[in-house]
Every structure is written in structure tokens, then in C-alpha cells.
Amino acid sequence: MGEFELIRQIFMPLAGQSGSAALLLGPGDDCAIQRVPPGQDLVFSIDTLVEGIHFPHHYDAEKLGWRALAVAVSDLAAMGADPRCFTLALTLPEARREWLEAFARGLGSAAGVFGIVLAGGDTTRGPLTLSLQVHGTVPAGTALLRSGAQAGDLVCVSGTVGDAGLALTYLDDPDPSADAAAVLKRYHFPMPRLELGRRLRGFASAAIDVSDGLLADLGHILQASGVGARIDGALVPLSEALCRLSDHGRLRAAVTAGDDYELAVTIPEHRWRALADDVREQLTVVGSVTTEQGLVIINGDDVQGATGFDHFGDV
Numbered sequence: 200m201g202e203f204e205l206i207r208q209i210f211m212p213l214a215g216q217s218g219s220a221a222l223l224l225g226p227g228d229d230c231a232i233q234r235v236p237p238g239q240d241l242v243f244s245i246d247t248l249v250e251g252i253h254f255p256h257h258y259d260a261e262k263l264g265w266r267a268l269a270v271a272v273s274d275l276a277a278m279g280a281d282p283r284c285f286t287l288a289l290t291l292p293e294a295r296r297e298w299l300e301a302f303a304r305g306l307g308s309a310a311g312v313f314g315i316v317l318a319g320g321d322t323t324r325g326p327l328t329l330s331l332q333v334h335g336t337v338p339a340g341t342a343l344l345r346s347g348a349q350a351g352d353l354v355c356v357s358g359t360v361g362d363a364g365l366a367l368t369y370l371d372d373p374d375p376s377a378d379a380a381a382v383l384k385r386y387h388f389p390m391p392r393l394e395l396g397r398r399l400r401g402f403a404s405a406a407i408d409v410s411d412g413l414l415a416d417l418g419h420i421l422q423a424s425g426v427g428a429r430i431d432g433a434l435v436p437l438s439e440a441l442c443r444l445s446d447h448g449r450l451r452a453a454v455t456a457g458d459d460y461e462l463a464v465t466i467p468e469h470r471w472r473a474l475a476d477d478v479r480e481q482l483t484v485v486g487s488v489t490t491e492q493g494l495v496i497i498n499g500d501d502v503q504g505a506t507g508f509d510h511f512g513d514v
């Protein structure tokens with residue numbers, strides 16, 4: 200069996216069926232066809248992961264499959280979009296059946312959990328690199344943008360931040376403790392906040408997913424919206440595992456570490472009060488949006504002392 204046939208055989212089970220809600224025409228032709236239902240906007244984004252830069256050398260293929268799709272789909276969550284289909288461009292040093300099957304297993308589990316199907320792809324030979332383009336839809340005009348934050352809005356973050364960044368310390372640990380295993384899970388199997396993103400449509404004034412660290416990503420919202428924010432470091436949600444594993448400088452590490460794939464959002468106060476309880480429970484209010492540009496952190500001594508950035512408008 201040739202390489203092409205091998206790859207086709209391994210990835211075919213992930214392919215969306217022609218004529219399904221997500222795909223008018225699935226893989227196998229020159230292009231796939233997606234019909235966007237009337238009254239919906241198409242939302243799409245591409246992410247590239249390079250071995251040694253975005254994931255470690257010799258990273259487990261199954262985990263890579265999950266992670267690659269989760270990271271791409273997280274951008275759909277940040278827009279409040281419903282996932283539809285994705286394409287995959289895979290550059291591989293060699294086509295090894297065992298590696299491909301493990302990768303497809305991780306990719307397939309993630310696709311099933313996130314409700315997204317493979318629409319097509321391409322493979323080439325070269326250093327291990329993955330590009331995934333994800334497509335989603337939202338009711339017309341309701342996508343969550345980075346640019347809508349206004350002074351007075353509450354700044355909120357979902358879940359907890361910092362675990363995935365801390366996990367990097369334990370990647371080579373042959374026998375991680377329960378706490379280390381908990382933070383490692385956050386790194387290996389990120390869960391994009393799709394349901395939360397959807398539920399925030401019509402409520403959040405701006406949103407972003409936390410891929411580069413809470414401060415950096417919040418900075419993108421502030422810059423796009425032309426506003427600033429005041430954050431209380433004591434309110435930043437940290438997991439119990441993280442608090443047990445790290446002490447000195449943990450807040451700084453948690454707000455500057457990436458790979459959490461939580462959502463950072465701004466919400467006008469009256470809309471916060473109108474949110475369903477189960478949505479509010481997934482969010483922590485950490486501060487508010489201000490007219491003055493830049494990000495001010497109070498009660499974050501180790502953030503300001505360690506880095507010198509107590510006020511930065513250009514993150």
C-alpha cells in the first residue's frame with residue numbers, strides 16, 4: 200500500500216459525510232463544499248503547530264492529535280461559534296502507520312467531543328508541522344469580537360489559569376504526583392470552552408481565548424477596544440493543584456503562561472446580572488474595564504515586583 204492510500208485509509212473514518220448538516224460535499228473531490236445556513240455567518244481560522252516550537256520533540260502522537268484540534272477549535276469558542284468542519288495540512292518526516300494511527304485516534308476523539316468533522320486535507324514530507332483550518336457558524340451578527348469592551352464592563356475569566364504552563368515542568372516526570380498529573384492533563388488535553396462561548400453570545404462585549412497567557416490575551420482585547428483594565432491579582436482563579444505545587448511567584452507564572460484555552464471576556468454589568476447561574480458559575484470576575492489605557496494589577500505584588508510591568512498598554 201502506498202503512503203497516500205495509507206493516510207487516506209487512516210483519516211477516512213474522521214471525514215464528514217456528504218450531505219450532512221456540516222458538509223454538502225466531504226473529502227474526495229478537489230474541494231469540499233460547506234453550505235452556510237441562511238441567517239448564519241461563517242467563522243473560520245487557521246492554526247499552525249511546529250514540532251519543537253509549539254509542542255515538544257517526540258511528543259506523543261495521540262495527545263498531539265487532540266491538542267492540535269483543541270487549540271484550533273478554541274478560537275471558534277472565543278468567537279461564540281458552533282464548530283462545523285476542519286481541514287488538516289500535515290507535514291511529516293515519514294509516514295509511519297503506528298504514528299498516524301495514534302495521531303488520528305487523538306484527532307478523532309477530539310473531533311467527536313467538539314462536534315466537528317474532517318472536510319479534507321493535504322500531506323507533504325518535511326519537518327513535523329500541522330496546520331488546521333477550522334470552520335464554524337454563528338447566528339448572523341452575533342460573533343464575539345475583541346473590539347467591543349467598554350469602560351465599566353466586568354473583566355471575567357473562565358475556569359482557572361496557569362495549569363498548562365506549570366505542566367511544562369513535569370512533561371518528563373516519569374512518575375508525576377496526583378497534582379502534577381492534574382496540571383499535565385490540562386496541557387495534554389485542553390478543553391475549548393465551546394458551550395460557554397455560545398452561551399455568552401449577546402452577553403459578552405468582547406472575548407478571546409487564553410492561548411498566550413491571561414495578561415497578553417486580555418491586552419489584545421484592551422488594545423482592540425481602545426480601553427484599559429484594572430485587575431485584582433487576588434481574584435485571579437488558580438487551581439488547588441497549582442497552589443499546592445507552586446508558591447513563590449505563582450501568580451506571575453499563572454497570568455503569563457499560555458496554553459490554558461480558557462476564555463477571557465468583558466461583560467457589561469447589567470448583562471452579567473442577566474446571565475444564567477450556570478454560566479456565571481463558570482466565570483470569575485477579576486476586575487473591570489477602565490477608560491485609561493493600559494492594564495493595572497492591584498494585589499499582584501509578585502507580578503509587578505518580578506517583571507516591572509505594573510502598567511503596560513502594549514501587550
Ligand SMILES: [Mg+2]
Pocket residue numbers: 273274277407408410
Ligand atoms: Mg485565539
